[in-house]
Amino acid sequence: MTLKLRKLSYPLGAEVCEIDVARPISESAFGEIYRAFLDHGILLFRNQNISREQHIEFSRRFGELDRHDSLPRDRHPDYPELLRVTNRQNSDGSPSDSRYTGRSWHSDMSFTTQPSLGSLLRAWAVPEVGGDTLFANMYLAYETLSPGMQKLIEPLYGIQLAGTRKINDPKSGVPRLEEQKRINPPVAQPVVRVHPETGRKALYIGDKVKRFDGMTEEESAPLIQYLVRHATRPEFVYRHQWRANDILLWDNRCTMHQALGDFDETQLRELERTTVLGTPSGYVVAAA
């Protein structure tokens, strides 16, 4: 099979055309998909009207799946491999705990010592307009820094915290934050990460980084802010406009992303994510 690809943007992403991920995919065809994933950082599969089981099965081709023990509130009650991102109200009428998921720049599971290789987010329902997701190419972010800045940040470790939502539900926000702190102690991750498969260096930063190990928050803040701003310059960013039955696969080792709240919240936005486990990285720190 020769994969039919259509580039999604200048910095990253490609659509895999004319494919049905629920049908058997041979080893060699899957090899082409995996190569495209490494080359483009994001792959889009449109019109995939598949079941939850098929979503999980396709995701398993990329590696072992996270059962989301670090995000117990958001996982699907019947499918621990699926993480829910939805504004659908709970059955008792209370707001969904995951309606503000991903509203700041992050790379999935960076706050654990086994950050994700990649994620596959499937859209069940999307608003009429808006509710897009931004993705930044972290290879480009690193490569466009000056040699002096690259040298300065090379030895740094960023302390990543779970539960750093910018927007919290007023009711469940505090218990959620307390739970997150309990389950996920702060983890230090290298600010420059070598991608284990491509060997390229990528910036590993985001809004979950509170400070650099060995430095105060006050000292760290200007550099963290600079790096996040630099990495999210429009020329490094792809903006995904969702359609129902999209599956978007991204490489968490060389991209970061942010969900946008630019939509009518009375309309349903419902997605589910599988998370492929990556290689161990970073270390737990005693205090944030």
Ligand SMILES: O=C(O)CCC(=O)C(=O)O
């Ligand atoms: O809702 C989205 O568009 C993205 C959700 C997200 O950030 C995530 O699943 O990590």
